[in-house]
Amino acid sequence: MSEPISVLTQRYDVPDAHTLAGYERTGGYQSLATAFDQAPTDLVSQVKDAGLRGRGGAGFPTGVKWGFTPRGTGKPTYLVINADEGEPGTFKDRELMERDPHQLLEGIIVSCYALESERAFLYLRGEYLWPGVRLEHAIAEAYEAGYLGKDIKGSGVNVDVTLHYAAGAYICGEETALLDSLEGRRGQPRLRPPFPAQAGVYGMPTQVNNVETIANVPHIVQHGVDWYRSMGTEKSPGPKLFCVSGEVNRPGNYEWPMGATAREIVEVSCQGMLDGRELRFWTPGGSSTPLLTGAHADTPMDFEAIMEAGSLLGTAAMQMFSDRTSVVEAARNWTKFYEHESCGKCTPCREGTFWLSQIYDRLLEGRGRSEDLDLLDEICDNIFGRSFCALGDGAVSPIKSSLALFRDEYEHLIAHGRLPDGIEAHTDAVDRNSGHGRPEQLVGA
Amino acid sequence: MAAPATDRRAQQDAHPSGDERFALLDKALKRARFEQDQLVELLHTAQEVFGHLSDDVLIYLARQLRLPPSRVLGVASFYHLFTFEPPGDHICTVCMGTACYVKGAEDVVRETSEAFDVPAGETTDDGRLTLWTARCVGSCGLAPVVVFDGTVLAKQTPQDLIAHVRELLAAEDAAAEEEAG
Ligand SMILES: Cc1cc2nc3c(=O)[nH]c(=O)nc-3n(C[C@H](O)[C@H](O)[C@H](O)COP(=O)(O)O)c2cc1C
Ligand code: SF4
Ligand code: FES
Numbered sequence: 224m225s226e227p228i229s230v231l232t233q234r235y236d237v238p239d240a241h242t243l244a245g246y247e248r249t250g251g252y253q254s255l256a257t258a259f260d261q262a263p264t265d266l267v268s269q270v271k272d273a274g275l276r277g278r279g280g281a282g283f284p285t286g287v288k289w290g291f292t293p294r295g296t297g298k299p300t301y302l303v304i305n306a307d308e309g310e311p312g313t314f315k316d317r318e319l320m321e322r323d324p325h326q327l328l329e330g331i332i333v334s335c336y337a338l339e340s341e342r343a344f345l346y347l348r349g350e351y352l353w354p355g356v357r358l359e360h361a362i363a364e365a366y367e368a369g370y371l372g373k374d375i376k377g378s379g380v381n382v383d384v385t386l387h388y389a390a391g392a393y394i395c396g397e398e399t400a401l402l403d404s405l406e407g408r409r410g411q412p413r414l415r416p417p418f419p420a421q422a423g424v425y426g427m428p429t430q431v432n433n434v435e436t437i438a439n440v441p442h443i444v445q446h447g448v449d450w451y452r453s454m455g456t457e458k459s460p461g462p463k464l465f466c467v468s469g470e471v472n473r474p475g476n477y478e479w480p481m482g483a484t485a486r487e488i489v490e491v492s493c494q495g496m497l498d499g500r501e502l503r504f505w506t507p508g509g510s511s512t513p514l515l516t517g518a519h520a521d522t523p524m525d526f527e528a529i530m531e532a533g534s535l536l537g538t539a540a541m542q543m544f545s546d547r548t549s550v551v552e553a554a555r556n557w558t559k560f561y562e563h564e565s566c567g568k569c570t571p572c573r574e575g576t577f578w579l580s581q582i583y584d585r586l587l588e589g590r591g592r593s594e595d596l597d598l599l600d601e602i603c604d605n606i607f608g609r610s611f612c613a614l615g616d617g618a619v620s621p622i623k624s625s626l627a628l629f630r631d632e633y634e635h636l637i638a639h640g641r642l643p644d645g646i647e648a649h650t651d652a653v654d655r656n657s658g659h660g661r662p663e664q665l666v667g668a
Numbered sequence: 669m670a671a672p673a674t675d676r677r678a679q680q681d682a683h684p685s686g687d688e689r690f691a692l693l694d695k696a697l698k699r700a701r702f703e704q705d706q707l708v709e710l711l712h713t714a715q716e717v718f719g720h721l722s723d724d725v726l727i728y729l730a731r732q733l734r735l736p737p738s739r740v741l742g743v744a745s746f747y748h749l750f751t752f753e754p755p756g757d758h759i760c761t762v763c764m765g766t767a768c769y770v771k772g773a774e775d776v777v778r779e780t781s782e783a784f785d786v787p788a789g790e791t792t793d794d795g796r797l798t799l800w801t802a803r804c805v806g807s808c809g810l811a812p813v814v815v816f817d818g819t820v821l822a823k824q825t826p827q828d829l830i831a832h833v834r835e836l837l838a839a840e841d842a843a844a845e846e847e848a849g
Contacts, residue, residue: 311765311804349712349749350805352818390708390747407707409746468767468808475809510766542808548770556766560803566746 225483227492228454230462231438232478234323241357243364246325252370254441258333259378264294266337266444273443273451274460278315279305279396279433280508280537282459282526291420292338293428300340301429303405303419304331304437306347306354307389307396310509311560312540315464316434318476320347320354323438324361328384330437332370333444335382338430342383346401349389358386393564397612398431400566411568412612435464455481459525459536469505469543470497482523485541489520500545504628508537510557511617513624514550534624549646550629551636554621555583561618569611575602576618586633589640596633599626683728690728692717697732704733711744720754756791756798760833761815762824765804768812772825776812777801779826784833796837 229235239245246252258266271286292300304327308316320327331343347355362384365371373381387405394400395410402423404410423429439461443451452460459481468474471493479488485505489495496502502517507524512535515522522532529536544553562576579602582595603619603626610616626633635643683690696713700706707729714725721744730737744750762768762777777788777799784797791798807813810822814829821832 308806309804312767312808314806314808317806348806349747350802350815353820388709388712390712391749392747404708407705407709407743409743466808468811469770474767474811540808542767544770553766553770556764556769560765563803 225480225487227477227479228462229478230442230454231319231323231326231435231464232476234326235318240323241321241325241361243325243361243368246323251325252329254329254333254445255370255376255378258336258441258444259380263337263339266333269448270337270440270443272448274458275436275439275443275451276459276461276526277433278435278439278463278538280310280511282536285432285436288420288432289338289430291418292430293421294339296428298427299342300338301424301427302331302335302338302340302343303398303401303424303429303431304343304345304434305396305398305401305431306345306351306434307393307401308348308351308434309393309396309564310511310538310540311557312468312506312509312542313466313538314468314540315466315476315538317348317351317354319434319438319464320351321357324354324357325365326438326441327358327434328361328365328370330440331384332375332380332382333440334430334432334437336380337440340430341381342385344405344424345384345386346395346405347386347388349391355386355388362386392566393560394566394612394614397614400612401431402429409566411566456523456525456527458527463524463539465492465524466538466540467493467543468540470500470545470548471495471543472497479524482525482528484521484523485543486520488524488541489543496543496545500547503544503546503548504550504553504625505541505543506537506621507532507534507539507541509540510542510560511535511613511620512537513620514628515624516628547645547647549632549642550625551583551586551632551642554625555580555587557621558583558618561614565614565618569615571606572610572615572618575606575615578602579618579622586636589636591633591637591640593637595637596626596630689717693725693728694732702733704735707733707735707740707743708747711740711747711750715750720751722752754791754795757796758817758833758836759798759800759815760817760829761800761802761805762788762829763803763805763807763811763813763815764801765808765811767804767808771811771823773812776814776824776826776829780829780833783826783830797833 234240234249237245237249267286267289275285276282277285306316335343369376371382371384389395392410395404397412399413400410419429419431455461462478463481465477465488471489472495473493477492504514504516506512507529515534519532522528526536558580562580565572565576567573585591603623606615607619693714715721718725726740727737730740762773764773781788784792786792786799788799788801807820812824814821814824
């Protein structure tokens with residue numbers, strides 16, 4: 224049995240935690256002295272030993288990735304904080320930045336020191352206006368108090384933070400697309416290698432890390448590896464923020480040790496499913512991770528166990544849906560998202576997501592054809608593993624998994640032209656993704 | 669790869685229209701030291717100042733940064749937050765992400781659209797309200813979510829939202845009437 228914990232969220236109930244005064248009063252910035260007393264490479268080892276794994280989706284061991292940073296090249300090294308948070312269902316980084324922005328800054332300072340980097344770029348999702356306000360204020364305060372800038376608190380360490388507002392493109396969360404975007408270009412993924420650790424922003428060695436990942440770092444430095452490993456599992460240690468949404472009584476961000484089960488989180492933190500409904504399907508890590516069913520509710524939420532169950536922990540965005548909700552409709556809604564967000568660089572994803580979306584419209588409008596399910600399968604197979612970046616794989620996750628787990632709902636739709644009894648339709652056709660003007664030709668240029 | 673070295677030679681003359689808003693953009697250009705890699709930030713500024721990105725503004729930015737106009741338009745059109753047509757006085761964006769969707773976002777869009785006689789994606793004829801839809805704005809715990817003039821409104825029923833907008837417009841009408849005497 225796991226219990227909710229309070230490490231990253233320990234200041235969420237402190238009303239002034241977002242100010243420097245509130246943060247310092249509650250023990251903030253205390254890891255800096257401990258960190259600066261050690262060699263940078265020792266800190267990298269510590270993060271490696273703690274077993275911290277990236278919280279941006281892929282779960283790659285952070286210390287190992289940091290180890291790829293070349294040292295002593297004479298080139299500047301950059302730290303990029305990925306705060307683009309666009310994975311549908313994910314809202315943990317937003318709350319972290321709104322409620323405790325200094326915790327992230329402390330993580331940035333310690334991480335920069337460990338990487339021997341003097342500049343961090345914070346790539347913030349463009350829609351995140353309020354987190355931006357909080358961050359700008361926190362950064363200004365940190366400079367004022369000497370936690371940022373030259374010679375931090377007399378340590379000789381220099382760290383500058385540049386806040387960059389993104390402009391609305393999910394693909395820019397992909398780390399190489401993010402780098403191009405940061406350089407003022409269209410955010411489309413780069414070919415790897417070279418990996419960002421070797422050649423990232425402006426061709427310099429760059430580490431790209433998620434907000435929550437970096438927020439873990441000061442706690443590891445301050446309280447040690449053993450303490451950190453006392454939470455979670457052997458291979459997935461530490462605290463984790465779970466973003467729960469959908470048909471539960473109390474949706475929100477909840478902090479539990481890695482390895483807590485969906486049932487525990489939903490029962491204890493969310494007070495169960497809405498109106499006592501039955502859990503039918505859910506995403507363990509955002510819409511790019513294959514769906515699981517109610518039968519998987521007791522799977523530990525860690526990277527290994529969720530993978531064994533056939534999905535991925537991703538961003539730990541748990542979107543919970545009941546027996547009243549149509550999985551075909553949910554899959555269509557996600558497919559529309561990927562259709563809209565495909566960056567257009569490679570054909571399988573650019574064309575495939577449009578075809579998939581058309582088939583879903585047809586199915587849900589009662590015009591499904593008997594060959595449509597095979598067609599869905601085939602298009603998915605042509606996208607999965609054949610696209611330039613991981614967006615393509617993510618796009619087919621809800622489709623492939625729902626076809627495998629809930630084929631009967633698809634078949635019912637084709638046979639009867641409507642959803643099975645008891646499953647609600649939420650739909651009318653609305654022109655989606657309509658928020659953006661399409662440019663005409665530039666004239667006179 | 670890295671942006672080409674910056675050209676810090678004297679930049680083009682100010683915008684010939686004399687429109688004061690270009691002075692704000694010029695200031696931002698100077699702050700960015702006319703660096704080409706600041707294009708996204710400058711587009712943000714331009715949109716803030718002008719409300720949308722017109723051809724005129726895009727060409728001006730291209731000239732000042734010594735970038736081909738195709739590059740400026742290419743970047744601007746890639747990102748969803750940039751818009752090329754003037755939006756209305758108020759922008760109402762309804763989240764259609766899946767968490768909001770299962771909590772009735774579709775009804776919010778439809779009923780709002782009917783109440784103000786404006787199709788999703790467009791602006792009312794009097795130019796006062798723009799109704800947009802978006803995908804997952806990262807507040808799924810508050811579903812269904814509406815972003816109204818940049819502020820997140822939580823758990824919106826169609827009635828909530830319509831009442832909110834009506835109130836706001838009525839208050840503006842009243843203020844305008846008072847001013848007119
Ligand atoms: C389409 C796509 C979108 C992504 N979006 C994000 C994001 O918004 N935030 C994030 O931290 N990582 C995102 N990632 C993962 C990043 O590419 C990268 O793995 C991560 O930022 C590394 O940080 P971490 O090791 O701390 O997890 C995305 C990946 C893909 C393929
Ligand atoms: S998979 Fe999709 S998002 Fe990724 S490069 Fe190809 S078109 Fe772009
Ligand atoms: S689905 Fe609406 S905020 Fe995430």
